[in-house]
Amino acid sequence: MTAHVSPQPESDPQPETGALVEADVVVVGGGPTGLAAAHFLAGHGVRTVVLEQRLTPSGHPRATVINSRTMELLRHLGIDAAVRRAGVPLQNTARITWCTELAGTELAGLDIIASADALMQRAVNSPVLPVICSQNRVEALLVDRLPDNARVIRGVKAEELAPTPSGVRVTASGEGGRPLVVEARYAVLAEGLHGSLRETVGLEQTAATPLGRLLDIHFSADLSPWTAGRESALYWVLNDTVRGVLVTVDPVDGEWLLEIPALSADEEHRYFEQEVDHHKLIEAAIGKPVDAIEGLRIHSVRNWVMGSTGLTSWRSADGRVLAAGDAAHTFPPTGGFGMNTGIQDAHNLAWKLAAVLRGNATDALLDSYERERRPVAEFNARHSETNALQKRALLQSDADPEFARNIEEHRPHFDFEGQTLGFSYEPGPGESVVQDVVNYRPTAQAGHRAPHAWLDRDGDRISSIDLARTGFALLTGPGGAVWRQVAQETATVAGLPLTATVIGTAGSTAADTAADGPQLRDVNGAFADSYALRGAEAVLVRPDGHVLARLPGVAPRQELAQAVDRIVTTGLMPARAEVLS
Amino acid sequence: MTVGPLFPPERLAALRSGDLADVRAALAGLPRAELAAWLATSEGEAVLRTVFERMPERYTGGPMDGQQTARWVVEREPAETLAYDLVLTEDNCEVRRTGTSGEPTVTLTLDAVSFVEMASAAAQGMDLLLQGRLQIQGDVHLAVRMESLFGLAAPGEPG
Numbered sequence: 001m002t003a004h005v006s007p008q009p010e011s012d013p014q015p016e017t018g019a020l021v022e023a024d025v026v027v028v029g030g031g032p033t034g035l036a037a038a039h040f041l042a043g044h045g046v047r048t049v050v051l052e053q054r055l056t057p058s059g060h061p062r063a064t065v066i067n068s069r070t071m072e073l074l075r076h077l078g079i080d081a082a083v084r085r086a087g088v089p090l091q092n093t094a095r096i097t098w099c100t101e102l103a104g105t106e107l108a109g110l111d112i113i114a115s116a117d118a119l120m121q122r123a124v125n126s127p128v129l130p131v132i133c134s135q136n137r138v139e140a141l142l143v144d145r146l147p148d149n150a151r152v153i154r155g156v157k158a159e160e161l162a163p164t165p166s167g168v169r170v171t172a173s174g175e176g177g178r179p180l181v182v183e184a185r186y187a188v189l190a191e192g193l194h195g196s197l198r199e200t201v202g203l204e205q206t207a208a209t210p211l212g213r214l215l216d217i218h219f220s221a222d223l224s225p226w227t228a229g230r231e232s233a234l235y236w237v238l239n240d241t242v243r244g245v246l247v248t249v250d251p252v253d254g255e256w257l258l259e260i261p262a263l264s265a266d267e268e269h270r271y272f273e274q275e276v277d278h279h280k281l282i283e284a285a286i287g288k289p290v291d292a293i294e295g296l297r298i299h300s301v302r303n304w305v306m307g308s309t310g311l312t313s314w315r316s317a318d319g320r321v322l323a324a325g326d327a328a329h330t331f332p333p334t335g336g337f338g339m340n341t342g343i344q345d346a347h348n349l350a351w352k353l354a355a356v357l358r359g360n361a362t363d364a365l366l367d368s369y370e371r372e373r374r375p376v377a378e379f380n381a382r383h384s385e386t387n388a389l390q391k392r393a394l395l396q397s398d399a400d401p402e403f404a405r406n407i408e409e410h411r412p413h414f415d416f417e418g419q420t421l422g423f424s425y426e427p428g429p430g431e432s433v434v435q436d437v438v439n440y441r442p443t444a445q446a447g448h449r450a451p452h453a454w455l456d457r458d459g460d461r462i463s464s465i466d467l468a469r470t471g472f473a474l475l476t477g478p479g480g481a482v483w484r485q486v487a488q489e490t491a492t493v494a495g496l497p498l499t500a501t502v503i504g505t506a507g508s509t510a511a512d513t514a515a516d517g518p519q520l521r522d523v524n525g526a527f528a529d530s531y532a533l534r535g536a537e538a539v540l541v542r543p544d545g546h547v548l549a550r551l552p553g554v555a556p557r558q559e560l561a562q563a564v565d566r567i568v569t570t571g572l573m574p575a576r577a578e579v580l581s
Numbered sequence: 582m583t584v585g586p587l588f589p590p591e592r593l594a595a596l597r598s599g600d601l602a603d604v605r606a607a608l609a610g611l612p613r614a615e616l617a618a619w620l621a622t623s624e625g626e627a628v629l630r631t632v633f634e635r636m637p638e639r640y641t642g643g644p645m646d647g648q649q650t651a652r653w654v655v656e657r658e659p660a661e662t663l664a665y666d667l668v669l670t671e672d673n674c675e676v677r678r679t680g681t682s683g684e685p686t687v688t689l690t691l692d693a694v695s696f697v698e699m700a701s702a703a704a705q706g707m708d709l710l711l712q713g714r715l716q717i718q719g720d721v722h723l724a725v726r727m728e729s730l731f732g733l734a735a736p737g738e739p740g
Contacts, residue, residue: 090707091725116687116717116724123711229644454713459613461712523713 019180021153023049024357026170026184028158028197030054032063032135033325033342034190035142035152039077040350042150043470044496044543046357049182050152051172057143060218060300061134061249061257065336067420069449070343071128072545076469079141080128086141087133092231092251096414098407100239100399101287102246103226107238108404112415124526125421125440126452127463132233134249135339156180161187161197161321168320170197185320186353190342192326193309201316203323208381210307211332211388215271217258217278217301218249222294223286227251233414236395241284243395254295258285259333261306263396272303306332306388308381314370319363322370324349329377334387335413337380340420345373351496351543352571360495361568368571372425375433379423383437387413412437424448425546426573442530446549446573450475450541453527455503455520462520464503464527468541471497474560475531476538476553478504478518483538486556493560494568496543503527548573585622586615596628596697599635601733604701613694620693621660629655629693632700633665633676639731640674649723652685657693669730687719689727702733 025041027034030052041048066074066083074080090113098107113119122129143152156172159179163169167185174180189197198205227235235246244260260281262268270276278298279290286293309330314323325342349369355361390410397403418436424447427433435441442451453464467473472493474483480502487500504518506525522528531539536553540563548567551559566572588596595607608616619625633653648670655663666682668675689706691699695714698704706728709715717724727733 091722091729094722094725113721116719116721119710119721119724120716123713127711129707129711229646459617461714 021049021180021182023047023182023184025049025186025188025353026051026168026182027188027190028161028170029190029192029195029325029327030139030143030152030154031190031192031325031342032138032142032339033327033346034188035139035146036073036343037188037190037324037346037350038146038150038152039142040073040347041353042147043077044351044354045149046350046354048150049184050150051156051158051170051180051182052152052154053157055155057136057139059136060216060302061136061247061255063135063333063336063339064132064247064249064257065340066131066133066138067336067340068122068126068128068130068417069420070340071131072126072452072465073343073347074138075128076466077142077145079145082141082145083133083138084131086137087131088233088248088251090129092248093132093233095230095232096234096236097230097232098236098238098394098403101237102223102235102285103287104237104239105399106230107399108407109230109232110407110411110414112233122417124452125417125442127454127465130420132248134255138339153180158191158197161189161201163318163320185357187321188346188349188353189321189323189327190325190346193330195327197321198311198323198327201318201321203314203316203321204312206310206312208308208385210305211385212306212392213262213268213272213303214306214333215244215260215262215276215281215301215303217260217282218299219256219258219282219297220254220299221256221282221286221296222254223256224251224254226286226288236391237285238395238397238399239284239287242281244285245391246285258282261392261395263392308332308385310377310381314374315366319366322349322366328373329381331377331381331384332388333384334391335380335384335416337384341377341380345369345377347544348373355494355496355568358495360492362570365494365568365571368567368573371571376423376425379433380419383412383416383419383434421449442526444531444533444539444547444550446547448547449545450539450547451526451530453530454523455527456523457520461523464531465545467499467501468543468545471499471543472548473541474498474500474538474551475533475541476500476502476536477528477531477533478502478508479535480533480538480553482536482553482556486560489557490560490564493564500538542567585619585625588619593624597631599631599638601701604697605703608698608701608703616697617657617692617694620697621657625657625693626660626663629657629663629696632697633663636667636676636700636731637674639733640669641730641732642670642672642674643726643730645669645671649686649720650682650684651723651727652679652688653696654688654690655693655696656690663693674730685719687717687721687723689715689717689724691715699728699733702728 024047027037027050030050038048038050094113096110156174158172160171168187170182172180247257249255314328324345352365416437417440419434421440423433455462476483483500502518504521506522538551540548542548549563592607595603651667664679666677695709
């Protein structure tokens with residue numbers, strides 16, 4: 001006999017194996033993508049169960065970059081401050097250094113935030129900054145803050161995924177026990193590159209030619225004698241013994257990752273086909289003997305193949321299974337887009353699943369997930385591959401005085417605000433999902449992330465991106481008061497809450513605020529500039545923060561109905577040039 | 582003279598105390614507009630000047646490429662702006678009137694409420710900057726070190 005168990009908070013005891021757990025969505029894989037999916041789904045009231053094979057998060061840092069967009073999503077989950085505290089202080093990440101050894105000659109440097117102006121510009125683009133924080137720390141924080149209607153079951157391996165009349169059944173095995181069965185309406189496979197369930201539901205893997213194998217050494221040591229005064233996110237080292245990169249994981253406690261790509265057949269043999277003295281490699285990267293490196297301790301060593309992989313389809317033929325994160329795409333680590341793309345996949349998918357589960361949108365809405373996310377993932381893959389090839393060439397070049405000459409050409413590898421914040425969904429014909437990798441230009445056109453602007457409410461600052469975190473939001477200027485009435489009449493869109501906010505101009509004061517007047521004030525004109533609203537025009541923002549449509553406000557009810565009808569029945573965003581009337 | 586709100590004696594004493602925890606407690610729950618109005622009074626000005634005068638006591642110092650000047654510009658409309666230069670070396674901090682120490686290495690401009698929040702570690706400079714409340718000009722590397730130089734990391738943040 002099987003016992004029925006409702007999802008419980010993560011801290012509750014694990015269910016007995018042999019139990020049947022019911023949920024709205026089962027997520028296979030408790031890495032960053034799976035955990036983020038649980039958070040975002042739970043935020044929309046979707047009961048979610050995550051199955052994870054590991055009993056504890058991996059101690060190996062793996063990914064380390066949390067880009068601005070992901071930090072915005074973590075901010076909405078209320079864990080951005082904790083991630084920032086767990087990460088590397090800004091002053092340790094604002095630079096990239098190339099040197100012969102850490103204690104040797106500096107060959108070149110690239111300032112990512114070179115000036116006060118550059119920092120102020122970043123502050124204009126987002127209410128958060130990117131952070132270097134290792135994947136294992138982010139995972140621990142995501143688990144720690146999981147809401148009540150999401151639950152992680154650890155130590156179970158999902159082995160079988162079968163259809164049921166109303167969804168899916170995942171059978172998992174625990175250590176020495178009877179199987180655990182989870183029945184849900186949908187499954188999200190966030191099982192990583194090596195998971196086994198995708199193939200069983202017809203999601204076939206594709207793989208580009210690998211770009212080589214990497215050796216990762218995770219270690220602790222006090223490297224401050226050689227980093228003080230030139231603290232960097234990455235220290236690339238080029239010498240006769242080691243050509244690789246020293247990644248800053250925690251400079252305060254002295255935690256590092258040495259990544260060494262095999263650049264030739266000889267190196268493949270040296271690193272992966274014979275006994276390797278990892279201490280010697282660290283010694284060569286630092287340029288000091290082991291006994292001169294205080295506190296040196298190797299935690300773990302990993303080797304892995306660098307390359308891009310994908311899936312022929314991100315959704316099973318019966319529509320009940322969707323892949324996300326590394327299960328759908330992997331890239332070389334150069335650029336740090338892997339974990340970020342996965343978390344952002346989950347964010348795109350969560351509100352769509354919530355809308356469909358509530359019965360307020362057709363199943364076709366879920367097709368827009370792959371249609372929107374695949375081009376972004378493919379762009380990130382191509383960019384990461386280009387970065388990897390460029391870095392490989394740079395590591396093979398001579399460590400001579402000429403080295404620094406073209407270093408600025410490598411900026412898009414490390415400085416990519418345009419890619420991070422500027423990607424768009426379903427761009428126009430012939431347009432790329434990213435227009436400019438380095439420079440972000442705010443725009444509130446359909447498909448783009450609704451830009452950030454600080455808004456004032458009685459002295460408190462609220463970001464415009466905060467207005468659509470749990471539902472749809474209409475953002476309009478002083479001429480758009482009619483939208484408040486419309487939102488009151490239409491309390492939900494696709495089953496999710498709809499709000500309308502009238503934003504006053506930068507010069508307005510509290511005294512200008514009548515009962516039906518602006519609720520928030522544009523602090524410095526950034527809202528007016530980036531949203532460029534005319535008259536009664538409004539921007540309709542989706543729960544994932546992307547603009548669904550610009551509504552002229554001529555026939556507001558009809559315009560809203562038309563935009564909503566299109567998204568809930570087809571998942572299609574109104575074409576950018578299309579005028580809704 | 583600008584007339585501001587009247588604060589109870591305990592709150593005033595806490596704001597004047599220079600003790601970070603007491604100042605943070607005094608700020609808790611105080612509407613921003615009310616504190617801004619009070620900081621524009623002569624009483625508020627006195628507290629702001631005291632904060633500056635006591636900054637050397639909190640200076641922990643650190644590696645410094647020679648002598649550096651950090652200029653703080655504290656706006657308190659409608660009253661006059663307050664500005665001081667903090668002249669920093671590896672182990673010393675001196676508070677001077679502006680214009681007596683040459684061009685500043687970095688200038689930090691912020692409203693008086695944000696200044697009190699930052700000086701008491703009730704808010705982090707980076708948060709204030711991201712909220713558009715703090716502007717910096719000049720050497721960004723010195724600017725982002727400011728809190729660690731004065732032991733002003735938020736509770737729980739690495740110093």
